[in-house]
Amino acid sequence: MKTQIVIVGGGAGGLELVRRLGAKLGRDAYDVILIERNRTHIWKPLLHEVAAGSLDANLDEVGYRSHGHRWGYRFFLGSLEAIDREARQVVVAPILDEDGTEVIGRHRIRYDYLILCLGAVSNDFGTPGVREHCLFLDNREQADRFRQKLLNHCLRVSRTMTTDSGADAYVNVTIVGGGATGVELAAELFNAASALKHYGLEVFDESRLRVTLVEAGPRILSALPEDLAEAAHKELEALGVRVLVNTAITEATSTGMGTRTGEVIGADLKVWAAGVRAPDVLKDIADLETTRSSQLVVRPTLQTTRDDRIFAIGDCCYCKPDNSDRPVPPRAQAAHQMARTAYRNVLSLIADRPLEAFVYRDRGSLVSLSRYSTIGSLMGNLVGGRMAVEGRIARIVYLSLYRMHLIGVHGWLKGIALILVGHVNRVVRPRLKFH
Structure with a gap:
């Protein structure tokens, strides 16, 4: 029987992690599975551009099925409903058609190792209306x-x-x-x-x-x-x-x-x-330790505190590294860094090697005010302080973050090709999406 590694959530961290595992382990002795409720991926920091019509998500989205075929993992459309730790199974909720007709019933998927990458949702703090x-x-x-x-x-x-x-x-x-x-x-x-x-x-x-x-x-x-x-x-x-x-x-x-x-x-x-919080499904799930905002509490190795075979990365986890008195902030850069650590630790767990502790490296924060301005601070704790940047330099660095995301998701060859295609699209495509 193949060793099954299940990743739930195909966001920034989850998609990079499943690509790395699929490419490394292949399909012979291992079965790498991605469970995701959406059919395609779009980088979350770009959603404000999609909302304003400045970005056509159809040109930038990643189809999970084709991506899985390319990188050696299987994709299952569905939402996490529960985790059966004793049986080592995840319960996937039924998939309903637009009119409420059941397309696929509730089912279970076995796992040997489980990584939860469900991201976060907006926190309304109970504000009426x-x-x-x-x-x-x-x-x-x-x-x-x-x-x-x-x-x-x-x-x-x-x-x-x-x-x-x-x-x-x-x-x-x-x-x-x-x-x-x-x-x-x-x-x-x-x-x-x-x-x-x-x-x-x-x-x-x-x-x-x-x-x-x-x-x-x-x-x-x-x-x-x-x-x-x-x-x-x-x-x-x-x-x-x-x-x-x-x-x-x-x-x-x-x-x-x-x-x-x-x-x-x-x-x-x-x-x-x-504000953000973890999805409601994680609240007290499978008797795992969670915070008030439903985040899964993890050890420095990114394993959940009550189950060594279950990891959590990204916005849905509460991680306080040994070298910090504050939890890792909910940022895309943190999710990417966690994906790399989780990748190495899953392989180490399989090979019965010691696991490494996650170390968050703050690369700073950048905010784009569309075409008008870009500001932020770079380097963060790498130099023991912050370096303020504005204008053209900040804009170049801001754009490079998405380019690194493309490379992380697609690999160097296709990632660079997509970057070049993006430059062409900015010239030949309309500035706004109206449909």
């Missing part, structure tokens, strides 16, 4: 939904301005959360709005867009040094974004957001990007 009235950017489907709603509102405003020359109509967007996602989306919306007039909406431009960015903390981009966060704040305000700090949202309604100060911020579109 958020789940009912706000949009999220946790996956491709949600980003596509936001883009379609945004275009519909833009069309409505354009039509109003065309038929009534005295009208004063706007698209009002409120974004809750002053982290990288919220800040990047706010800037990207203005980039998209400025291009709409070239694609059939002659009377619509960025002046018809009103964006409010709301942050409960004292400043936006708390992960960056204060001077860089202040520079981003000023850049957003120069674009026309209304930035509110020290402002907590207490309620979301169909027409706007209520704040603790009593102000009601009217909005056609409401985006919640404030």
Whole structure:
């Protein structure tokens, strides 16, 4: 019987890990399996561009079936429902058609080693009305939904301005959360709005867009040094974004957001990007140790504290390295680094060799304000401090992060080819996606 290694979740870390394991172990003595609820992968840090229409996800997505065929692993479409540790099986939830018809029933997949890479979802902190009235950017489907709603509102405003020359109509967007996602989306919306007039909406431009960015903390981009966060704040305000700090949202309604100060911020579109937590399915799953936010607690080797055969990496795990008094932050760079450590440790566990402890190397943080600016800090703890970067250098480094992701997922040859194709697409493809 083949040794089965099951990876649940095909995000940034999971997809790189399954590629490495599939390429290393092959199909003869080992069976590497990926379980993922989506059919294709899109790098999560790009979802704000998909939402604004600046990026056509169809050109950048990775199909799991073709990728698995290329790299020697099997792909199973489905969602994790439970883990049977005694039988060493994962329970996969039934797959339903659009009309609710069961396509594939609940089933089990055996594992010898299990790696959970389920990522994270937005945390609404129990705020009333958020789940009912706000949009999220946790996956491709949600980003596509936001883009379609945004275009519909833009069309409505354009039509109003065309038929009534005295009208004063706007698209009002409120974004809750002053982290990288919220800040990047706010800037990207203005980039998209400025291009709409070239694609059939002659009377619509960025002046018809009103964006409010709301942050409960004292400043936006708390992960960056204060001077860089202040520079981003000023850049957003120069674009026309209304930035509110020290402002907590207490309620979301169909027409706007209520704040603790009593102000009601009217909005056609409401985006919640404030905080993340692990998926609900991980809460107390299989009696594994979890945090209040449902993250799986792991040892420095990335093994769960109560089962050596189960690993967890990325945003869904709570990892506090031996050399740090703080947990690893939920970032794509952390997921990629964890994937490499988990890869080596799974191989070591199979070969009965000592496992290595995960060491997080902070490469810094970068935030792209679309085509307007890029800011951030580089190197992090590699040099015992931070090096602030802005402008062209920061933009080059920011773009290189995605290029390294492509190489990690596809290998050097295809990764470089896709980078070159991306340069061509930026020239020959439309700037915005409208369908």
